[in-house]
Amino acid sequence: MKTIKLLLLMFVAATTLTSCVVRNEEVIVDNFVPTEEIVSGYDLWYVDFHRTIGTAEIPYLSKAFTVSFLNGNMYANNNIVDVGRTGDGLGINVGSYRTYDDGVIETFHRLDGDYSFEVIQLSNNEIRLNDLNNNVSYFLIGYQRNDFDYDKLFYDNIEFFLQEYIAWERTGARNGSPNPFDEERYLQFTPENNTTFYSSHDAFGTNLASINWDFVGGYTIDDIRDYDDLKFLTLNYDGGDTEEFELSVVNDGEIELFHLSTQTTYVFTGRGYIQFLKGKNAKASKKPVRNSDRKRTKIKRKEITRKVLK
Numbered sequence: 145m146k147t148i149k150l151l152l153l154m155f156v157a158a159t160t161l162t163s164c165v166v167r168n169e170e171v172i173v174d175n176f177v178p179t180e181e182i183v184s185g186y187d188l189w190y191v192d193f194h195r196t197i198g199t200a201e202i203p204y205l206s207k208a209f210t211v212s213f214l215n216g217n218m219y220a221n222n223n224i225v226d227v228g229r230t231g232d233g234l235g236i237n238v239g240s241y242r243t244y245d246d247g248v249i250e251t252f253h254r255l256d257g258d259y260s261f262e263v264i265q266l267s268n269n270e271i272r273l274n275d276l277n278n279n280v281s282y283f284l285i286g287y288q289r290n291d292f293d294y295d296k297l298f299y300d301n302i303e304f305f306l307q308e309y310i311a312w313e314r315t316g317a318r319n320g321s322p323n324p325f326d327e328e329r330y331l332q333f334t335p336e337n338n339t340t341f342y343s344s345h346d347a348f349g350t351n352l353a354s355i356n357w358d359f360v361g362g363y364t365i366d367d368i369r370d371y372d373d374l375k376f377l378t379l380n381y382d383g384g385d386t387e388e389f390e391l392s393v394v395n396d397g398e399i400e401l402f403h404l405s406t407q408t409t410y411v412f413t414g415r416g417y418i419q420f421l422k423g424k425n426a427k428a429s430k431k432p433v434r435n436s437d438r439k440r441t442k443i444k445r446k447e448i449t450r451k452v453l454k
Contacts, residue, residue: 179246182263184215188210188211188288189213189286192282196280199279203253204220204255205273206440216242218252223420260277295393299375308420309414311330311331311352313412317409319407322406323406324385328344331412332357340360341361359382360382362382363380366378367446374392388403
């Protein structure tokens, strides 16, 4: 009798252990998501460049604001202007890719070459790409085309957005009191250290190539605490004058500068959209092109409290 009970106990224990193993195996299988399903699960991956870690860099990821991996094709948006329109929102085709079930993606960029990454899924819409041969990791946030976070794109990268036009022409002004800045008709922000600006008093409608840039200076952009859709812009003219504004983006061709000292709102419209292309694409473009050696850099901004209006 004792022998039968012992055998029965061993059978039950073995069955229970087997069930646990099976259940554990099922959990593992259920949680496994193929690499292809992860990377192609979103139309656009925003390259959250300011979170990049490591000492190396991957050229095409350091230029791109978004990348996409769809049906073996790789796309990128290297400009902020026209995001959502170029390539039906995906940008331009820059190469191809291949995924493996061990969590690896190989990318084949037409100009920058081949790179392999480990894909780490951090959340439902966030991944980390660890370069397998270089000391660098990129963080990507996934969006579908119809729910892309344009505000994050523009305000996280406001310095680069301002550089994408040859000139910003003043096209409106409202409220406020007269002041010397009323004479400024054009502003230009260049890639020179992301801190140089030029201004001009030339007449409205002046041909872009004929604008005489009367003044030059340095500028800073600060974050404003508790405001994700507002920046603080300071223009420091080489002559010693300083102008302070709240900067807001209206759309990808228009900005507003609210002048703190006079409470005047100036509207500036971008003229001469500049595509950042490279190689054959740059030669074939019908639009102004700057050498696409421009790459994103980590922008370190101060965070300030919104200033009380005077």
